[in-house]
Amino acid sequence: MKNHTRRFAALLTLMVLSIAVSYGDAFPGQNLAAAMRTGGYVILMRHASSPRNPPDASTANTDNPNLERQLDEAGRSSAVALGEALRQLRIPIGQVLSSPTYRALETIKLAQLGPATLLAQLGDAGQSMVSDKSGARGAWLRAKTAEPPASGKNTFIVTHSPNIMEAYPQETAGLADGEALILHPDGHGAAAFVARVKINEWAQLDAGH
Numbered sequence: 001m002k003n004h005t006r007r008f009a010a011l012l013t014l015m016v017l018s019i020a021v022s023y024g025d026a027f028p029g030q031n032l033a034a035a036m037r038t039g040g041y042v043i044l045m046r047h048a049s050s051p052r053n054p055p056d057a058s059t060a061n062t063d064n065p066n067l068e069r070q071l072d073e074a075g076r077s078s079a080v081a082l083g084e085a086l087r088q089l090r091i092p093i094g095q096v097l098s099s100p101t102y103r104a105l106e107t108i109k110l111a112q113l114g115p116a117t118l119l120a121q122l123g124d125a126g127q128s129m130v131s132d133k134s135g136a137r138g139a140w141l142r143a144k145t146a147e148p149p150a151s152g153k154n155t156f157i158v159t160h161s162p163n164i165m166e167a168y169p170q171e172t173a174g175l176a177d178g179e180a181l182i183l184h185p186d187g188h189g190a191a192a193f194v195a196r197v198k199i200n201e202w203a204q205l206d207a208g209h
Contacts, residue, residue: 032182032195033089033205039152042145042191043093044168045180046161048082048110048199049075050103061106068102075103076110078178078199083111085202094153097144099123104158107178113156119144122159138166145183146191168193 035041054069055061064070071079086093098104098116100123108116121140141163149155164181165172171181171193178199183191197205 031206032197033091036091036154036182037089039092039094039149039154040184041154041194042147042149042183042185043154043156043180044141044145044164044183045107045156045158045199046164046175046177047071047075047099047101047104047158048079048107049177064102066102070102071106071110075107075177079107079110082178082199082202083113085205086111086113089202089205092153093156094150095155097122097155097157099159099163101160104160107158108156116158122157122163124160124162135166137163138169141167142191143189146185146189148185148187171196 048071050069050071052069054067055064057067060067061070093113096108096113096116098108098118100118100120104122105116105118108114121137121144141159145155145157145167147155161172161175164175168181175196176198180197180199182194182197184194185191
């Protein structure tokens with residue numbers, strides 16, 4: 001029984017060391033919020049919760065004349081909470097890049113992330129949840145997330161699930177509405193995966209996520 005316990009303890013230690021090594025270069029041995037306060041990260045986020053079907057004229061927001069998909073109540077409240085958490089955590093946001101879709105821009109607006117640069121490559125080409133079989137969209141996004149942010153800032157990107165999954169297929173299983181990948185550009189054309197943060201987890205990051 002004692003030998004079994006020792007073997008289990010040794011295995012657990014190896015697992016912990018393996019995780020520490022895997023994240024050593026991208027995540028400096030402190031909690032994620034503290035690391036991000038110094039800047040240098042890219043937050044790649046799926047827009048907040050939005051029903052699959054677009055609204056009709058009677059339920060559309062007044063600034064949504066084209067009747068695009070828009071956030072539901074959960075999406076709106078979580079986007080507001082996201083912005084409040086980022087400000088509370090003192091995580092500095094520099095460049096904000098967005099899909100041109102209404103639901104992505106609504107996420108940014110409610111989170112008060114600042115003015116966004118719209119990029120067609122972050123959009124859904126008018127075909128929600130359709131994957132790009134060519135792989136070009138994923139390659140473009142990998143290159144974009146590898147660009148180092150402005151000094152002392154973090155880049156924030158809001159796009160769609162297929163785009164993120166095409167760029168980072170190994171890190172995105174079950175990616176939820178509003179969930180984000182935290183990436184760390186290495187300055188040499190690549191970005192290391194650091195963490196996944198759900199939209200309702202930001203406020204707890206100081207607890208040592």
